Amino acid sequence: AKSAGGNRAELADPEADARAITRHGLTTALPSALERGEFFIEYQPLVHLGDGTVSGAEALVRWLHPQHGVLGPDRFIPLAEHTGLIVPLGRWVLEESIRQARAWREKTAGPLRINVNLSPCQLTHPGLVQDTVDILERAGVTPDALCLEVTESALIGADDGLLKPLRRLAEMGVDIALDDFGTGYSNLANLRRLPVSVLKLDRSFTQGMQQYPADPVDLKIVEGIVSLAHSLDLAVTVEGVETSAQADQLRLLGCDTAQGWYYARPGPPEHLHTLALADATG
Ligand code: C2E
Ligand code: CA
Ligand code: CA
Ligand code: CA
Numbered sequence: 001a002k003s004a005g006g007n008r009a010e011l012a013d014p015e016a017d018a019r020a021i022t023r024h025g026l027t028t029a030l031p032s033a034l035e036r037g038e039f040f041i042e043y044q045p046l047v048h049l050g051d052g053t054v055s056g057a058e059a060l061v062r063w064l065h066p067q068h069g070v071l072g073p074d075r076f077i078p079l080a081e082h083t084g085l086i087v088p089l090g091r092w093v094l095e096e097s098i099r100q101a102r103a104w105r106e107k108t109a110g111p112l113r114i115n116v117n118l119s120p121c122q123l124t125h126p127g128l129v130q131d132t133v134d135i136l137e138r139a140g141v142t143p144d145a146l147c148l149e150v151t152e153s154a155l156i157g158a159d160d161g162l163l164k165p166l167r168r169l170a171e172m173g174v175d176i177a178l179d180d181f182g183t184g185y186s187n188l189a190n191l192r193r194l195p196v197s198v199l200k201l202d203r204s205f206t207q208g209m210q211q212y213p214a215d216p217v218d219l220k221i222v223e224g225i226v227s228l229a230h231s232l233d234l235a236v237t238v239e240g241v242e243t244s245a246q247a248d249q250l251r252l253l254g255c256d257t258a259q260g261w262y263y264a265r266p267g268p269p270e271h272l273h274t275l276a277l278a279d280a281t282g
Contacts, residue, residue, distance in 0.1 A: 026079055027082070027083060030079060030080055030083065034088060039092065041061055041097055041100070041269075042059075042060050042266035043266060044060060045057050045263055045264045045272055046058065046113075046237065046259045047257060048257055049238075049250060049256060049258050052263075054112065054275050055112070055257055056112045056147070057272050058114075058116075058266075061077075061093050081119050084121065087122060087127075090119060093117075094131070095138075095139075097114050098116075099139050100114065100269050101113070101114040101145050102141050104269075105145070108273065111144075113145050113175075115177065116149065117148075117179065118154075120154040123154060123162055123166070128165045129165050133172070143169075143173035146174045147175035147177050148169065148175070151178075151180045152179065152180055153180070155184075158194075163194065166195045167195045170195035175198055176194075176198070177198035177199070177200050178199050179200045181200055181201050181225075182201055188228060192232065197235065198234060198236075198237055201222065201236060202240075205218065205221070205222055206240040206241055206242075206250070206260070210242070210245065211245065212248070212249065213249075222255075226253055230254065237255070237259065238250050238257075238258045241263065246262065247262055
């Protein structure tokens, strides 16, 4: 922290200084990290709540930093968004995970789908639609294998300019999921305006169902969201499922797919082969 008026007390926060230095160091290291291939992707399975089979996976990016070890996205995505590096980084994530989806489709019979997170900066970048089309074509993957996850907060008050690329992608057959749904205080009626086909219910709702029976108010809220979503033809995915009690209650409430440590932690791509092959062979 810089001292504005020479106040010594303001200087005496070595931890804050260390954090700022790390943040600065990480920010300046981002472009070369991308060039040197220090990013990698872990995949977390999504399962059908009905029968527990794997429907696909979410791509979650990590940074293997030469000094700091593996860094989670919360440490560097905000920095990449701030500097604009998120555009090439996001493009790399898309390319890499679609290539992976192609490999899964060759090795497993099931039509595994890949979910990729989009940052708001990628949404406003004019190359988004063409980049996505090119990446899918190069990999020989059809658009229906891809689901792009956009946070509810990124779309609050979204104007047509922002929604247009998403509409184009949706028309092509790419699914759009509204991520972290329920945290953004959006107008539910607004949902009709958005080209989304999946609601991803935020982990905070799942947390209220850790005990059996769950808090009755939490149950009512999720029940309401699910019935609204289904009446609008949207599928409901729940994230952060850690226990069988949560899985059972969310299934009873009619949620369609689930993701969480109860099923599998994020892991290397080979992990998904094993899970999906286990489904195929019973
Ligand atoms: P998210 O999209 O909401 O992803 C779900 C997060 O919950 C992941 O954290 C995942 O590892 C974690 N998680 C999964 N199951 C459980 C569970 O049962 N319990 C708990 N407590 N957590 C669980 P992660 O990997 O640290 O990612 C954090 C956020 O970083 C993501 O949140 C997403 O917003 C962002 N992110 C990750 N990869 C990318 C990317 O390629 N591009 C962009 N723009 N953002 C990304
Ligand atoms: Ca997500
Ligand atoms: Ca989420
Ligand atoms: Ca989240």
